[in-house]
Amino acid sequence: MATQVLMPALSPTMEEGTLAKWLVKEGDTVKSGQILAEIETDKATMEFEAVDEGIIGKLLVAEGTAGVKVNTPIAVLVEEGESADAAVAAPAPAAAEAAPAAAPEAAPKAAPVAAAPVAVVSKASPDWAEGTPVKTMTVREALREAMAEEMRRSDAVFLMGEEVGEYQGAYKISQGLLDEFGPKRVIDTPITEHGFAGIAVGAAWGGLNPIVEFMTFNFAMQAIDHLINSAAKTNYMSGGQLGCPIVFRGPNGAAARVAAQHSQDYAAWYAAIPGMKVVMPYSAADAKGLLKQAIRDPNPVVFLENEILYGKSFEVPDVEDFTIPFGKARIWREGTDVTIVSFGIGMTYALEAADKLAAEGISAEVIDLRTLRPIDYDTVLASVMKTNRCVTVEEGFPVGSIGNHISAVIMQRAFDYLDAPVINLCGKDVPMPYAANLEKLALVTTAEVVEAVKSVCYR
Amino acid sequence: MATKKAPERPNVSKEELLKYYREMLLIRRFEEKAGQLYGMGLIGGFCHLYIGQEAVVVGLEAAAKEGDKRLTSYRDHGHMLACGMDPKGVMAELTGRIGGYSKGKGGSMHMFSREKHFYGGHGIVGAQVPLGAGLAFSDWYKGNDNVTFTYFGDGAANQGQVYETYNMAELWNLPVIFVIENNQYAMGTSMKRATKSVTLYGRGEAYGIPGEQVDGMDVMAAKAAAEKAVAHCRAGKGPYILEMMTYRYRGHSMSDPAKYRTREEVEKIKTEKDCIEHVRDLLTQGGLASDDELKAIDKEIKAIVNEAAEFSKDSPEPPLDELWTDIYA
Numbered sequence: 001m002a003t004q005v006l007m008p009a010l011s012p013t014m015e016e017g018t019l020a021k022w023l024v025k026e027g028d029t030v031k032s033g034q035i036l037a038e039i040e041t042d043k044a045t046m047e048f049e050a051v052d053e054g055i056i057g058k059l060l061v062a063e064g065t066a067g068v069k070v071n072t073p074i075a076v077l078v079e080e081g082e083s084a085d086a087a088v089a090a091p092a093p094a095a096a097e098a099a100p101a102a103a104p105e106a107a108p109k110a111a112p113v114a115a116a117p118v119a120v121v122s123k124a125s126p127d128w129a130e131g132t133p134v135k136t137m138t139v140r141e142a143l144r145e146a147m148a149e150e151m152r153r154s155d156a157v158f159l160m161g162e163e164v165g166e167y168q169g170a171y172k173i174s175q176g177l178l179d180e181f182g183p184k185r186v187i188d189t190p191i192t193e194h195g196f197a198g199i200a201v202g203a204a205w206g207g208l209n210p211i212v213e214f215m216t217f218n219f220a221m222q223a224i225d226h227l228i229n230s231a232a233k234t235n236y237m238s239g240g241q242l243g244c245p246i247v248f249r250g251p252n253g254a255a256a257r258v259a260a261q262h263s264q265d266y267a268a269w270y271a272a273i274p275g276m277k278v279v280m281p282y283s284a285a286d287a288k289g290l291l292k293q294a295i296r297d298p299n300p301v302v303f304l305e306n307e308i309l310y311g312k313s314f315e316v317p318d319v320e321d322f323t324i325p326f327g328k329a330r331i332w333r334e335g336t337d338v339t340i341v342s343f344g345i346g347m348t349y350a351l352e353a354a355d356k357l358a359a360e361g362i363s364a365e366v367i368d369l370r371t372l373r374p375i376d377y378d379t380v381l382a383s384v385m386k387t388n389r390c391v392t393v394e395e396g397f398p399v400g401s402i403g404n405h406i407s408a409v410i411m412q413r414a415f416d417y418l419d420a421p422v423i424n425l426c427g428k429d430v431p432m433p434y435a436a437n438l439e440k441l442a443l444v445t446t447a448e449v450v451e452a453v454k455s456v457c458y459r
Numbered sequence: 460m461a462t463k464k465a466p467e468r469p470n471v472s473k474e475e476l477l478k479y480y481r482e483m484l485l486i487r488r489f490e491e492k493a494g495q496l497y498g499m500g501l502i503g504g505f506c507h508l509y510i511g512q513e514a515v516v517v518g519l520e521a522a523a524k525e526g527d528k529r530l531t532s533y534r535d536h537g538h539m540l541a542c543g544m545d546p547k548g549v550m551a552e553l554t555g556r557i558g559g560y561s562k563g564k565g566g567s568m569h570m571f572s573r574e575k576h577f578y579g580g581h582g583i584v585g586a587q588v589p590l591g592a593g594l595a596f597s598d599w600y601k602g603n604d605n606v607t608f609t610y611f612g613d614g615a616a617n618q619g620q621v622y623e624t625y626n627m628a629e630l631w632n633l634p635v636i637f638v639i640e641n642n643q644y645a646m647g648t649s650m651k652r653a654t655k656s657v658t659l660y661g662r663g664e665a666y667g668i669p670g671e672q673v674d675g676m677d678v679m680a681a682k683a684a685a686e687k688a689v690a691h692c693r694a695g696k697g698p699y700i701l702e703m704m705t706y707r708y709r710g711h712s713m714s715d716p717a718k719y720r721t722r723e724e725v726e727k728i729k730t731e732k733d734c735i736e737h738v739r740d741l742l743t744q745g746g747l748a749s750d751d752e753l754k755a756i757d758k759e760i761k762a763i764v765n766e767a768a769e770f771s772k773d774s775p776e777p778p779l780d781e782l783w784t785d786i787y788a
Contacts, residue, residue, distance in 0.1 A: 158600070184600070190630070195589045195623025202593020205578055206528070208600060229583050230590060236785045238571035239562035242578070243788025274786050298788040 005075040010046045012256045018066040042311040057084025128317040135318045140310040142284035146291035160187040161213030197223035201230045204246040214250035231300035232275035249303035260431035265396035270302040271372040278372040280304040282347035284314035289324030306345045327374035335365035339383040342393040343369040353449035388419040389456040398426035420456040473747040479678045483513040486537040488764045502553045509537035511708035514734030516541040518681020530578035531610035533568035550771035558774030585618030592628045595635035606692040610638045614645025625666040634692040639702045646711040647719040660702035670700025676732040
């Protein structure tokens with residue numbers, strides 16, 4: 001009986017990939033465990049093995065095809081004397097056992113489409129003049145460019161972390177940096193976050209500008225004493241003698257299906273600490289401009305990235321030395337009926353909701369805070385004074401959230417302007433569950449944003 | 460601890476011995492004064508005195524050159540005085556005054572001096588170990604031959620981050636000297652109650668780091684060991700561990716009644732091993748210095764300490780707007 005070979009999910013967040021190379025051809029007999037193809041994800045090129053034995057009846061997707069969705073049939077395995085045609089015609093199984101991926105809808109028949117990155121375009125950017133040339137790039141590329149440019153600018157800048165060098169980055173953010181800058185400036189560390197975070201802080205006091213990559217911010221919990229007690233407090237404790245110019249960066253927040261210990265948003269934790277600066281970019285332009293700014297800042301900066309955003313494309317100004325100052329929110333969408341305040345991946349839901357609300361005649365102003373310390377209160381307050389309503393959106397836990405803080409500031413400084421209580425949308429007050437349906441329930445969603453906005457608009 | 464040796468005439472000059480005597484005495488008198496000011500309520504919070512351990516830092520500093528860095532735990536007053544920081548600025552920090560090294564915002568446990576390459580003063584047990592390796596990393600990165608003296612106690616020696624740091628320091632060949640000041644009590648827990656390791660320096664072997672145990676009550680032994688360690692580091696051979704066997708006469712902090720050890724134990728060390736008496740005996744019994752000469756030094760030190768104490772009382776409290784300065788560089 002003919003079986004379909006489906007495009008596999010090779011990482012928790014992979015939704016599509018490139019079929020880089022077939023290592024078998026039609027008519028070949030394959031054994032289980034034999035490598036069939038090389039598949040490029042947004043993180044790495046992976047070998048893909050056969051699960052079943054059989055003869056390659058047909059290759060359905062040509063070598064070099066990009067944007068192949070997870071679960072798309074890519075080949076047909078047949079038995080001796082069997083034709084491949086029947087299997088091609090058969091519908092794809094809903095979800096292959098070997099690929100419990102995030103694409104529940106029926107996969108399209110082998111119709112490879114080149115991945116055209118969908119750029120999110122904002123109407124108004126405060127960061128570059130109209131007419132500035134722009135290029136489309138992913139958040140991942142933007143982060144790498146920012147580090148490479150700053151490492152070219154100053155020999156004192158170096159990168160250290162787990163797998164940043166020879167492995168080219170666990171999430172490919174540091175790809176190519178080892179080749180360009182060598183092992184002295186792109187340093188692979190043992191898996192000892194507490195130790196290397198402390199070493200990096202000492203190196204910063206010694207006159208260097210370390211960039212510490214945490215494979216994810218979940219692991220920075222092992223090192224948090226050095227971020228807070230050593231990096232953030234010492235300038236104050238030394239009467240201004242010992243500033244600590246260091247960047248701690250890495251993915252933060254939920255990725256997909258990695259459960260409680262690997263899915264936490266630390267924005268509110270670090271934003272609570274005087275002496276720390278905290279950045280949480282959404283777009284590629286912000287990732288680039290703010291990371292360059294962070295590397296130049298004479299203070300410790302926690303730079304919270306997001307794995308799901310790494311592969312998203314945005315317009316980035318194509319100019320030399322693009323930086324964005326801290327403490328300036330960006331208004332992504334102007335509106336009159338309600339202010340939605342968000343940051344990081346929360347912006348995805350905020351912007352989607354604003355689109356849906358527009359269709360229902362509600363005009364939402366969407367503000368991306370971008371930096372959480374310093375925080376741009378003025379932009380938020382001016383907007384709320386105009387719209388008289390506010391919803392905050394973030395992925396972190398609800399108790400002691402950034403939204404709680406924003407609400408308190410609005411209450412104190414714009415109480416008379418409010419026509420409805422501010423609603424804080426957050427992740428649910430539970431450790432992140434693994435099961436797909438529960439995970440979805442635990443995260444903040446576009447639908448919740450739409451509902452909250454309607455509620456504050458009394459609609 | 461071994462019994463008291465009859466002082467042999469060591470191969471050191473009178474000037475050198477007098478220098479050690481003066482520096483150790485300054486630390487002791489300073490600490491006694493700090494204890495007094497604490498009792499008067501002029502110094503608040505935690506205050507950890509270095510009395511008894513003076514030979515360690517004075518001996519090690521004798522092997523340092525300009526550009527070398529040092530940092531330690533919260534028992535830090537002695538280290539600051541030994542690297543040349545101004546006693547007035549240190550005492551005024553203890554009293555929380557604007558004339559203190561941190562403008563009164565750090566206190567006893569958190570003081571720094573860029574000028575003297577003193578990087579703290581750290582209140583979290585063991586945290587200074589990777590920080591010190593990081594300072595050494597900066598010198599390795601810049602390609603100079605400076606070394607970093609990273610002091611920590613026998614208590615901190617059980618912290619996990621110490622071993623993470625040993626591993627990376629040896630892996631990357633960092634010019635850092637790990638100085639374990641083994642005063643035998645981690646607050647109230649004797650070393651025997653905290654570990655089955657016989658020595659602490661020996662744990663470096665697992666990471667390939669050489670080290671040795673040194674009589675930390677003997678300033679010349681401390682200096683000789685430091686010279687060896689410094690030579691190792693400056694030659695680019697990576698880190699070195701010195702386990703300095705020492706003893707603190709006072710409690711862990713001012714509020715510690717030290718019930719975990721006997722009065723006899725303390726008295727025995729004081730009479731048989733005191734580091735200052737040791738040098739004093741060498742000077743007098745060797746005929747290198749007269750009692751009068753030493754008395755003159757005692758007087759001079761007393762004056763320095765009294766001046767520091769007066770300064771620390773006269774210096775005003777920080778102006779209220781200092782609350783909001785130095786949060787960011």
